[in-house]
Amino acid sequence: MRIKERCSDESKIFIFLSAINTMQYKTKRKFIVSVSLALLLLLYLFKNYSSSVRVVSVIFGLAIFYFIDHAFAVQFRLRHYIYMFVVLLFGIMLSPLYYLSEIYDKVLHLLMPILGCTIVFFSVDKLKLEFKWKLLLTLTSLISILVILEIGEYLFDIFLDLKLQGVYIRDISGLQKYNLVLDKIDDTMIDLILGVLGCGIFSVGKLIFYYYKKV
Numbered sequence: 001m002r003i004k005e006r007c008s009d010e011s012k013i014f015i016f017l018s019a020i021n022t023m024q025y026k027t028k029r030k031f032i033v034s035v036s037l038a039l040l041l042l043l044y045l046f047k048n049y050s051s052s053v054r055v056v057s058v059i060f061g062l063a064i065f066y067f068i069d070h071a072f073a074v075q076f077r078l079r080h081y082i083y084m085f086v087v088l089l090f091g092i093m094l095s096p097l098y099y100l101s102e103i104y105d106k107v108l109h110l111l112m113p114i115l116g117c118t119i120v121f122f123s124v125d126k127l128k129l130e131f132k133w134k135l136l137l138t139l140t141s142l143i144s145i146l147v148i149l150e151i152g153e154y155l156f157d158i159f160l161d162l163k164l165q166g167v168y169i170r171d172i173s174g175l176q177k178y179n180l181v182l183d184k185i186d187d188t189m190i191d192l193i194l195g196v197l198g199c200g201i202f203s204v205g206k207l208i209f210y211y212y213k214k215v
Contacts, residue, residue, distance in 0.1 A: 024078075025070060031081050032062045039093070054095060058088045074123050083115040099170040102181050109191045113198035116142050121206070131210055139199050146195040150188050157184075 039055045065084045069076045090108055097104045121138040129137070153164035167182035182190075 024075070027078060028066060028069070028076075028081055031078060032059075032066055035059075035062065035085060050096075054093050057092045058085075061088045061092070074126075076119070076122065080119050080122060083119055087112050087115055099168055099178060102167045102169060105167060105187075106190065106194055109194040110198045113142055113146065113195045114202045116145065117199055117202035121202075135203055135206060139203060142199050143196060146192060150192065154188075 036059045039058060062081070062085065065076075065081065068074065091112065117138055120141050121134065124134045124137050124141075127134065127137075150165075156162045157165050163178065166180055166184040166187045168178035169181050171179050
């Protein structure tokens, strides 16, 4: 009798958790749909090819993030979707700012890895590992992503000449004219250094918070 009651209680708990999980995914879908509609409205107001590509890229990025969350049952929180949207917004949607200020790109390479580490650590934290290994796995994962992105930029520049590597500032004499203000190799190395530094800032903050909780 007690075994049946225990099984019944466990079933109720499982159903309850499943219901909560379903509600969370509905909230995430609503967030993605809301953001997508807002971006499509902006696309309608500012009709051009470049804006279309950026809008589609942001929506596609959020959809991929949701797919990973749902397919691998990571159960990201809504705040992680907001973090991802911020990364896509400043990295892709506002990409024309890269050609207006040489500092913009460097600020992103310092700050965005902090948000990336937050997302990755949430996933890694579910593993049965010691805190130090979770933190190390987070750092190596993010640094690997940074390197892969730089390789991607190199390949896009080789085949499509998108001017992703190197820092270019738009020339005031014409919209399609750009001045190279930072060499491609220097730009890549500085980006990686800033990215690693951003990961380091996250690590220090996480260590302080971890040991503060233990005290």
